[in-house]
Amino acid sequence: MHIAITGAAGFLGQRLVNQLLARGQLDGEAITRLTLIDQVEAPKPDVKGVEVECLALDITSPGALDPVLDERPAVIYHLAAVVSSAAEADLDLGMAVNFDATRELLEGCRQRELSGTRLVMASSVAAYGGDMPVVLDDMTALHPQNSYGTQKAMCELLINDYSRRGLVDGRVLRLPTIVIRPGRPNAAASSFASSILREPLAGEQAICPVPVEQELFVMSPAKVIDALVHAAEVLGESIGAFRALMLPGITVSVSEMLEALREAAGDEAVARVRHEADPRIQAIVSGWPARFDTEKSRELGFTGDRDFKEIIDAYISESR
Amino acid sequence: MHIAITGAAGFLGQRLVNQLLARGQLDGEAITRLTLIDQVEAPKPDVKGVEVECLALDITSPGALDPVLDERPAVIYHLAAVVSSAAEADLDLGMAVNFDATRELLEGCRQRELSGTRLVMASSVAAYGGDMPVVLDDMTALHPQNSYGTQKAMCELLINDYSRRGLVDGRVLRLPTIVIRPGRPNAAASSFASSILREPLAGEQAICPVPVEQELFVMSPAKVIDALVHAAEVLGESIGAFRALMLPGITVSVSEMLEALREAAGDEAVARVRHEADPRIQAIVSGWPARFDTEKSRELGFTGDRDFKEIIDAYISESR
Ligand SMILES: NC(=O)c1ccc[n+]([C@@H]2O[C@H](COP(=O)([O-])OP(=O)(O)OC[C@H]3O[C@@H](n4cnc5c(N)ncnc54)[C@H](O)[C@@H]3O)[C@@H](O)[C@H]2O)c1
Ligand SMILES: NC(=O)c1ccc[n+]([C@@H]2O[C@H](COP(=O)([O-])OP(=O)(O)OC[C@H]3O[C@@H](n4cnc5c(N)ncnc54)[C@H](O)[C@@H]3O)[C@@H](O)[C@H]2O)c1
Numbered sequence: 130m131h132i133a134i135t136g137a138a139g140f141l142g143q144r145l146v147n148q149l150l151a152r153g154q155l156d157g158e159a160i161t162r163l164t165l166i167d168q169v170e171a172p173k174p175d176v177k178g179v180e181v182e183c184l185a186l187d188i189t190s191p192g193a194l195d196p197v198l199d200e201r202p203a204v205i206y207h208l209a210a211v212v213s214s215a216a217e218a219d220l221d222l223g224m225a226v227n228f229d230a231t232r233e234l235l236e237g238c239r240q241r242e243l244s245g246t247r248l249v250m251a252s253s254v255a256a257y258g259g260d261m262p263v264v265l266d267d268m269t270a271l272h273p274q275n276s277y278g279t280q281k282a283m284c285e286l287l288i289n290d291y292s293r294r295g296l297v298d299g300r301v302l303r304l305p306t307i308v309i310r311p312g313r314p315n316a317a318a319s320s321f322a323s324s325i326l327r328e329p330l331a332g333e334q335a336i337c338p339v340p341v342e343q344e345l346f347v348m349s350p351a352k353v354i355d356a357l358v359h360a361a362e363v364l365g366e367s368i369g370a371f372r373a374l375m376l377p378g379i380t381v382s383v384s385e386m387l388e389a390l391r392e393a394a395g396d397e398a399v400a401r402v403r404h405e406a407d408p409r410i411q412a413i414v415s416g417w418p419a420r421f422d423t424e425k426s427r428e429l430g431f432t433g434d435r436d437f438k439e440i441i442d443a444y445i446s447e448s449r
Numbered sequence: 450m451h452i453a454i455t456g457a458a459g460f461l462g463q464r465l466v467n468q469l470l471a472r473g474q475l476d477g478e479a480i481t482r483l484t485l486i487d488q489v490e491a492p493k494p495d496v497k498g499v500e501v502e503c504l505a506l507d508i509t510s511p512g513a514l515d516p517v518l519d520e521r522p523a524v525i526y527h528l529a530a531v532v533s534s535a536a537e538a539d540l541d542l543g544m545a546v547n548f549d550a551t552r553e554l555l556e557g558c559r560q561r562e563l564s565g566t567r568l569v570m571a572s573s574v575a576a577y578g579g580d581m582p583v584v585l586d587d588m589t590a591l592h593p594q595n596s597y598g599t600q601k602a603m604c605e606l607l608i609n610d611y612s613r614r615g616l617v618d619g620r621v622l623r624l625p626t627i628v629i630r631p632g633r634p635n636a637a638a639s640s641f642a643s644s645i646l647r648e649p650l651a652g653e654q655a656i657c658p659v660p661v662e663q664e665l666f667v668m669s670p671a672k673v674i675d676a677l678v679h680a681a682e683v684l685g686e687s688i689g690a691f692r693a694l695m696l697p698g699i700t701v702s703v704s705e706m707l708e709a710l711r712e713a714a715g716d717e718a719v720a721r722v723r724h725e726a727d728p729r730i731q732a733i734v735s736g737w738p739a740r741f742d743t744e745k746s747r748e749l750g751f752t753g754d755r756d757f758k759e760i761i762d763a764y765i766s767e768s769r
Contacts, residue, residue, distance in 0.1 A: 259690030370579030
């Protein structure tokens with residue numbers, strides 16, 4: 130089986146590559162070929178029996194993916210994207226990478242009649258917004274309040290339509306906020322959600338800019354990767370009348386996160402978190418939906434984290 | 450005030466032109482200039498004090514609208530579109546006219562900093578679909594089951610984002626099924642909804658292809674035009690976090706429609722309707738949502754028809 134991955138050098142892309150190689154198969158078929166696509170050349174894993182090609186290319190340049198599509202991959206993971214803040218700062222860039230490149234990918238599949246190719250794309254909780262109910266579900270309208278979410282929502286619609294027309298076999302996963310991300314704090318409004326755990330666990334200070342009552346809808350990186358794998362294995366038609374769905378994250382408040390930190394690493398870890406309100410971040414984060422009924426994705430066999438303690442424990446054992 | 454209208458030669462476009470000219474003003478400002486744009490040249494109305502220009506152009510050709518936008522119209526009605534069946538038959542045509550041309554229009558406004566220009570677009574009940582609740586509202590997800598609805602939903606998202614960014618002042622109305630349309634029966638699945646009234650009223654036979662229990666969500670042409678006028682007059686911000694909304698149609702069953710026909714034109718009119726099930730049309734029409742909570746548009750001052758009798762009576766007095 131030949132699998133192509135865009136955004137393969139990214140945070141999720143790299144983990145997905147490792148997971149696929151560790152499994153060796155997808156949907157019961159041996160993985161024999163991987164094409165790793167990213168603007169930044171992805172590191173080349175060396176695995177026996179798997180032909181790996183790393184392509185450094187900009188998916189927004191016309192025809193960039195043609196040679197890959199000519200090889201008729203059975204599965205395409207489309208993870209390349211510019212993140213929320215970049216898409217907000219530069220509308221043209223966001224439209225080009227997050228929307229137009231997705232459309233071009235769909236068109237490339239259509240032109241080559243890759244109707245059986247399973248296309249898995251990552252959408253985001255950021256596509257929700259506006260006057261939302263307390264508990265959201267897959268029938269809640271997407272009224273994004275940022276350009277990134279708008280572009281993701283447009284891709285969902287297009288992938289659904291191309292799938293409905295039998296031009297490709299698409300599946301879109303709306304990802305919860307991913308915690309704990311490794312690395313350093315960054316400019317993203319969601320940065321604190323990982324930082325208030327990751328830094329204290331490493332013996333460092335962190336700042337919590339939101340009230341401890343703030344709730345978030347979260348999923349661990351490992352569960353997101355499991356979901357991406359599973360998304361390529363479910364039957365397209367089983368997803369129903371719309372090819373996008375919300376993954377089964379868990380709802381957790383900041384105080385519950387800190388309580389789990391205390392259990393895992395003691396009072397001194399929690400004491401490393403300084404509470405310093407940041408009205409700008411509060412305003413953004415308080416608009417994020419935190420409670421979802423994700424019956425549909427659960428029925429399809431997607432699974433989430435059991436509780437926040439599991440998320441912390443997994444992070445600790447991973448980073449050892 | 451300068452108003453530009455795309456699709457001005459069409460069914461709604463022509464009625465809107467007449468209504469605007471009859472009113473003479475919009476939002477308290479005298480209408481001094483109309484630019485009527487359509488692939489088919491719109492007839493030129495001759496009204497004192499209003500400069501009217503009729504442009505025959507294809508809005509999908511690059512830069513086609515540039516000269517119009519250079520004149521910085523205060524209001525743009527964007528009604529040009531290919532209908533549902535055409536968009537389904539030809540994906541490229543539908544994407545070009547229904548989506549790309551809208552995007553190009555938005556870009557044209559952005560480049561010229563027409564942030565105050567009120568852009569009114571018509572979306573459709575066809576954007577809804579899939580596993581819908583019995584009663585829909587503005588927070589019901591758009592899961593279109595046809596390419597036309599997909600393209601409309603994508604335009605809604607884009608117009609909302611451009612408005613949120615302050616690049617234009619957009620408003621999108623989701624139109625119910627419009628009855629009674631004048632003219633002849635056509636290939637559209639909705640054709641019967643007008644035909645079973647219009648033909649009997651003209652002494653002709655008509656075919657009803659769906660069970661009389663079938664419900665529809667409908668609005669008269671006159672109320673749709675009133676809504677288009679009103680859409681340019683409401684404050685953009687008052688629409689809230691998403692710039693698209695469903696108009697307050699009324700829910701009516703086919704048997705209620707026929708009962709209203711009986712009241713207006715007697716038993717002999719109803720006897721001209723032959724009931725002949727058409728499974729293909731039934732399958733399409735039964736997927737259309739028929740019940741909506743349209744509190745939001747009502748609060749904003751949009752009004753619908755009082756009942757179906759009013760719709761028939763208006764049609765009769767109009768066609769005299
Ligand atoms: N991590 C999250 O919290 C999260 C949440 C929701 C959705 N997502 C989505 O999941 C996907 C992967 O996210 P991630 O966290 O791995 O992001 P990431 O930024 O780490 O990876 C994205 C990759 O895309 C590549 N890329 C960007 N523009 C490109 C271009 N023009 N051509 C080729 N490659 C390009 C980047 O180089 C990067 O390696 C994205 O689609 C993202 O929107 C992520
Ligand atoms: N009538 C309805 O029941 C209904 C319902 C929902 C939404 N709408 C929407 O309302 C709007 C107007 O509908 P209508 O019933 O007047 O449709 P219509 O078909 O009568 O008018 C559309 C006009 O657009 C023009 N047009 C099409 N492609 C063009 C192009 N490339 N360049 C320039 N002009 C082009 C056509 O020539 C036509 O005059 C459309 O956007 C339609 O999707 C209508």
